[in-house]
Amino acid sequence: MNPQTTPAATAPQTPLATPWGSFDLTRFPADPRERLRAWDAADEYLLRHLAGETDSAAGAATELAGRRIVVLGDRWGALTTALTAASGSAPSGAPAAAPSGEPSAAPAPYGPVQITDSHLGRRATRENLARAGVPVDDSRLLTTRDTPPERIDVLLVRIPKSLALLEDQLHRLAPAIHSGTVVIGTGMVTEIHTSTLRLFERILGPTRTSLAVRKARLVFCTPDPALDPGPNPWPHRYALPPDIGPASGRTVVNHAGTFCAERLDIGTRFFLAHLPTPAPGARVVDLGCGNGVVGTAAALAGPGAELVFVDESHQAVASAEETFRTNLGPDAPAEFLTADALDPALFAPGSVDLVLNNPPFHSHQATTDATAWRMFTGSRRALRPGGELWVVGNRHLGYHVKLRKLFGNCRLVAGNPKFVVLRAVKR
Template sequence: MDTAYRTPYVRPSRNPPPVIGQTGRTMNHFALPDGAGIDLARFPADPRDPLRAWDASDDYLLQHLADGEVSVDGLEGRLVILGDRWGALATALAAHAPVQITDSYLAQRATAENLARNGHPAHAVELRSSRDEPPARVDVLLVRVPKSLALLEDQLLRLAPAIHAGTVVVGTGMVAEIHTSTLELFERVLGPTRTSLARRKARLIFCTPDPEVLGARPANPWPQRYPFPPGVPGAGARLAGTTVTNHAGIFSAERLDIGTRFFLEHLPTPARGHHVVDLGCGNGVLGLAAALTAPGAELTFLDESFGAVASAEETFRANADPATRARFVVADGASGLAPASVDLVLNNPPFHSYQAATDATAHRMFADAKRALRPGGELWVVGNRHLGYHVRLKRIFGNCRTVVGNPKFVILQAVKKG
């Protein structure tokens, strides 16, 4: 570790003591640098989930703070934590009343539950989303480097007006997540930046804000918009001439994804008055296409990314008939939909949760969709052929039909039986 760099001492909170699960210390017990620990889980918590709610980069950052010499206790201003995956940093530092900023609803819910799990009141951490107004002043900025460089760019640029020459900025991430472009971004927006040595495959980023750099920072290029490409047949033809809005970090923000394109070519036409859900909506092109092909349909756009839901709403408002009824909801899958309230669910499921490949989210989405569908209602799914979604769907719905396939993708239909 680079010892030449001093950061303020931010003592990880250990009061009140962690609540240990009934089975005693589990693999969810995260040991803090001072020997205490906290219990953490991802959201939604699943005892069969082998994935931990923190990694070596969280550990490295907390260790670095505990090694610091200057106390931030009593400092005016704010500790802001950007990109905390499952609330490990916010929970460990809850005694410092941090503001957590994330684009992920799952991260927010995990943080809230981890705070409660460890005896902290809900207000111990101020939860803000990537779309909320950033705090007016930031004195310590801790950045868990996100998977998306675009999201980091957007968030640093949004926070820049609140950062001053005295702001302490420390980033953390796994070595594989920190690239030259990551460091260049810190340099371009905030000021001189360097990294620590790697430890357990994690690295820290040290950035010294420079008022000159802050003053000359580039304009925020997000959100970005692209014209929907011509020549997509089927429901895609209805999108020709539309403009698609993409906030930073959302799925396929720069161009139409090829799986989405294939889905648009074969999208079903909803009946008049039907309730259609675009589940995991991203920028919302699937739901928009359904609305344009079936005037009178009612739409719900759902995603766990705040930026995705904002993108879907802007894309829809710019292109759909204003009389079309539409809701835009940040949520975990379709879990919040009323049972038997939906006629058609359109789903291009995610298949990565950070670096860990998992189809658990897709499975949850399918089961939730079944609950939300009316008898006779349909779930349509596009996916990579090799993911084998048909097996899951058959197990959940008792039926699954391959509508169409190409060498890479399949479109599947499952019907809720009465």
């Protein structure tokens, strides 16, 4: 078996067949060599249920016409694309988006509103809507940091890997849910646990699950407007340990869904102990910044450096900004970008002096090195001659092989039985 993929994700790139048509869907960025699909059995199960084509619950199809539909956590836009096609294009009297691109004050009840934490997922949704010939209306594509709709008639939830993100988003959406709101979650059986169901019950109301179909399951929740879920516990804050260099004892802010919300992970801790000191005026990128602790430590070590924090997660970028501002003050200069790695539209060739990177090796439930490879190639393009990429990673991932292939060099800065810190220089 190919170690870079999981068995459930290596099916051929077949179209998603739905009651409203067949859709050729892609992840973002699209790669013809990529075997990971942009949809799975959980997406298919939910769509068939909404059309009344399953035995998962009594009753006919879910009424969608004229109702405000919110799709939370749609990974690559499969649900949003199919439901937008089902609802048709916007009526002529529908309000346009505000000049800023944010939704208008009174959105019309047509088509779904997507809420996602993923920049890549949002880009994939736009491309999949275009591929399907469906009008793309950015006012219906929101992030987890945007103000949610004031009323939700149908809430469809793709269960995320992070239970914390689900908790935060259900708290944020609860005021818009009423007694008549249809709430349905979907996920693979490995993604839905007792703790998932308890979360729905604690925040929204009584919850039950369907039978499993093709290793996917649905979650049905009946909203109880009298339920008091209590305050949203996110974001979390904690103090860093005292022996990790310039960031010792500093405060970290973690919004829900950001890596290591409760404590510093051992890989980042190892990285912090071996970070380079940026030169005055150097442009330093914390790539895949998470809660921003690495970039904040670099700013503390090199006060004259220009820091840029980049992540594809909106929650992560918000965490990084709060971590940085908490420790360096509200007026300290820095950039915070939600982007696909070192997007060429944002980083000109030769515009960066130092990249600090702890690359992820999972995409939802799949193990893949595609993100790390994109981060490394983007770093090489954006770095100036003599610029450096510093990477921390699990020893077994073999990042040194990729870095030598790209840069022609790679030096081991530090290592222990589990992690390595590597340095590659653009010649």
